[in-house]
Amino acid sequence: MSTPTALAERHTWLRDAVFQLKAQLLTGRRQWQNLLAPPPRCRPDGRLAGAPVLASSASDLWNPDDTPTTWLLTAGKVENLRRATRRLHGLEVPAGAVFSFWRHVGQPSRRRGYVPGREIREGCVVPIVAGGLCQLSNALYDAALQAGFAIVERHRHTRVIAGSLAELDRDATVKWSYLDLRFRPPFTFRLEVELTADRLLVRFRAAGASPAGSTLPAQPRTASKLNDCYSCGNRTCFKHPGQVPARPAAGRTTFVLDEYWPEFARYVQATATPADVLLVPLPANGRGTGHAGWPRLGTAKMVALGLPARWRQVQLRLAARAGRNVFAQSLRADRQVALAAARRLAFDCTHLVVAQTLLPFLGETGALAGRTYDVLLTRLPAEVLHQRLDRAHAQHPASPTLRDFRAGPGFVEAESRALTQARRLFTPHHELVDLFHHKAERLEWALPPAPASPPPGQKILFPAAALARKGAYEMRRLAQELQVPLVVAGRATEHAGFWQEITTSPAGADPLAGVGLVVYPAYVEHQPRLLLRALAAGIPVVATAACGLSTSPGLTVVPAGDYAALRKAVLTALVPRN
Template sequence: MKRTKFSPTFKKFACEKEGIGMKATLIERHSLLREVIFFIKSRGLILLRALRNRFDNDLQRFPFGETLKSGAVISFSESDLWNPDDDEQNWILTAGKIQNLRVATRKLNGLEIPAGKVFSFWQHVGYPGRSKGYVTGREIREGCIIPTVAGGLCQLSNALYDAALKAGFEIVERHKHTKVVKGSLAEKGRDATVKWNYIDLRFRSSSSFRIEIDLAPESLVVKFRSTTDHRVQQIPSAMTVQPSKLNDCFSCGNFECFKHPGKVVLQKRKAVTTFILDERWSEYEEYISKTAATGDRFVVPFTPDQRIRINRYTWNVAKGFRARAVPLMALYRSLSIRLFSGGGNNVFSQMLRLDSKVTQRMLKHIPLESTHIVISQNLLPYAWAAGVLGGRTFDVLMTRLPMEKLHERLDAAYRHYPSSSTLNDFRAPDELVDLESMALTRSRHIITPHREIANLFNNKSILLDWSRPRVQVKTRSAGNRILFPGPALARKGAYEMRRLASELKLSVTIMGGATEEDSFWNGLSVEKAGADPFEGVGLVVYPTYVEHHPRLLLKAIVLGLPVITTTASGLQPSDQVTIVEAGDYDALKRAVLEKLPEEIIPIPSMSNASR
């Protein structure tokens, strides 16, 4: 936009021609002198209010709780996040407002207020500065909408006031806006403006209540819950107040105004998708290469142009896009896992803790204009807890079963084999399980090549093809052995494999050093795989309970070997691949008997085969 100076007469004429009447007069109110006066007055009011609050016995901070979580919803308020009247420049202020709502709602969601106690907006939200995560949004001041840090929190106070009215609460303090913005609750006289800390919203209830706030992709939802039989007050519909014209710094056209943000900020900012990625899967890299658009952003552990990187976490697809990396934290995580001496659930807890640290570092690089997120599953619960997914749509790249389903699967295996020393490993805390479940429920799409995972989410899943690995073609000896492509652990189906080897007199090649116990394979014809695990193998049998990325099975398929596995492997059945239910030993045994040629093993008697 070209910077042009106008005379006061021309500016007034231009404003009137655009049908905005007194806009020129409003603009003249913004000057350095007036800004200094406003600053001094506001600081005086802040100090005065702070002194009053210090001696106000009714003013308290209340904790988050779970006591009223199952209570009935006694009131509900919903308002749109996005303003359909925004132009290309104003849109970024609305995006800033939504970011500010993400920060503030975390301070209020889950608060439980005792009966008769006063709830104060600022007492719980606190000072809204940049150091707290707030960004530039929009604020109404002197008849204009201007860019300001933490602007837009009034949408939250509006919704709280609206819900409090509907619940019949006593309103202790409330202030109206001086300007009515189209589409806001102010049109219905249900608004409550706030300004740190001297313009507050306060109310109380005769019964205890819980505040729940949800940032859906398109709306802000506030709910109050209570276990008391609380009849929701029916508020008669108020007369609609005519909204004001949008007098804002982006569209007034006066670059000379003291409050104008300048033409640099006026550059068009488009909505973008941000890919927040961790472990690289070739299936996901191919998918992203087809869906990423110009202007999208990437946040990854390593970028391809970094000298020090770990290939497992280096996303080649990020090349050519605006990408941010967290290499130091990613390296720290990898080294910590390698050096950690614990085992079982100890190492799993360590992995979860480090994933949380990596996620927190990555979240700092999400651009304000990102309206859609594509995120790796292991980062999801921490992103959900941080509130960054609120007001956005998001897709999840699934790298394993949901924690809730994973626990159920391990519990089922434990009922079969209660003597296992490993089936109680890899258990996440209940809080983390709940966070992931809530986020997966809210997600737009679940993206996975794993058929079992895709089936869990029905219509919103996107099923990808498994990438076929490149396998070196060479002459192998005729197969007369059975390959069990996993460690001797219960969750990988080791107990079923041991029983098959014993009953059918199989010669088994095993992989992995982990085992349930040192004597697990005693008395059986078992040998560890060499450099080429498929050498001498005629059949691959993998009765696993948990398998998220079946690389070895995919290699076996490429080599043309018959495969018998469970639904947990995520593969599609075919002439070459036989699928049985995890834990169904009889079905597994029948499948093995059908696939094994007579020259490999003697066919057992019918009584033995039916065991």
């Protein structure tokens, strides 16, 4: 048990009751004032997103001197900052309008997702819901001073934490709702608030303006001696929170998973600890889970999202039956799954491992802010994917499907930004590793077991649906020129009669039965499972680099869209068979 330290201040029930009464009265007065003359509400706007930075302020999120118990309050503070920054980022404040901190952040409460964080009260650092928001108000006040804005309302902290802006007299304490921070800009500006993995960043952007600087005299202040309710050891104080479960000061990891890939399952099982959490769409033991079902991996706690994942399956099935754009529908459904996952993230989770399909939407919720994260890459980034499809469309302008596999500009930008800020990227896809060679780590493809003896056969398999992005036009031309029949694995086609001049047959229950060569000239392929099965069975494969396979016996890799190279490779593969 820790030895009680000398208290900087003694607390009594009476003093606390007086404080609470004063706070209630002041809150009531402020709410009445706001009712009579409400401060304006500013709206998000992107017009000044590219304007020069007028003023900025940055501060560290984490305290390297935290103990396992005090770290928990710091983690709570970061979670509270996540909530508040989402309300402020991107606001455009008109010239002459009074910006109010509480008008835009709103009342912080548990119901709105705020958690216990640090607050200085009567000489003590105490745990309180929404504690730590003063770090944000400090940064806003600091930037407002740099920009030369008129300060309408500002309150100093009664105590000064060493290393904070309060030592420079550039702090602004806030308390719902009677202690507010308000300032008035002489020109329109855009407010940007961002949490990186370890810093809080505030920026003011304005067009054609220059910072006037503060005319207020600075009054440097000396750091105060503060008690800490979690570590002072004075258990007789009525403010003491009692026994607090210790947590490791490094936090824990949450794996936000989506479609089941055996390569990712192997990675998760090797890296997850008992303290970590696995957020999965569905458990593998459920009915009809399909590719969304995950088995239990190791000793980490597994939490299934359930209903949002089930509803996504229904939506995609209905979209396919109705002939709608399944990719566009999948993006909308992925967003709902990501929102459900964000609600399950614990505030003491400091690192994420995120499925790429959910990444942009988690960024939208603010769940990535204040955390480090890795990404499980499953496909080309949307920006690169669009370029690839544009190239395919240039070769096949009559294709009715190459315009389907597209995402909106907001998604493209959000995904690109999130991938850039990720710590590491994991994927078995060789092309993706090459694309992100500076921080991608390659996982080995999970090869299926080889059959007892390779199945003999003479057929040529096209292991996909007859779609342009899968190389169907190249495959059709090849079959026409070589006069060879094809086995086609997929049912969808570019249009009716696509294979009209080719002898084709649908693949059976075992697509590789009787097959002697697999040819796959795809522009886009993210999960080449059938190719892996063919290689394991000893069947030669001719495929493009877009299929993501590395050099292996029996595999010939050609560039996507290079028909001459494809034809040459197939003729070479057919020589032993003639």
